[in-house]
Amino acid sequence: MIDVCGPENLTFNEIADRLTSATGTPVKAKHILLSVLRTRSVLARLFSPAFARKAQAAVIMDITDMRAGRAAIAGVPATTFGDILHKAGLRILSASSG
Numbered sequence: 001m002i003d004v005c006g007p008e009n010l011t012f013n014e015i016a017d018r019l020t021s022a023t024g025t026p027v028k029a030k031h032i033l034l035s036v037l038r039t040r041s042v043l044a045r046l047f048s049p050a051f052a053r054k055a056q057a058a059v060i061m062d063i064t065d066m067r068a069g070r071a072a073i074a075g076v077p078a079t080t081f082g083d084i085l086h087k088a089g090l091r092i093l094s095a096s097s098g
Helices: 011-021 035-044 049-063 081-087
Strands: none
Touching: 011 081, 035 049
């Protein structure tokens, strides 16, 4: 898991696209309806609390603006997704650089 605190509000599709561009390897994405995630987050509490928490986290990340302004989190440097890729030795390939 990578914690990123930054100015971007990326969708899961945008993250997958950027990883695909940076690695050259397609990232498989499965789409689950928000209503299904919400239902799973409640029903799974009965048999798998850990899975229920993951489903709830996915719901929250889907419906919440995940950008963090510098004023919101004092002392934590803003980090873009590009910064994370750079630290990992990757870069997003643009159509013009190809």
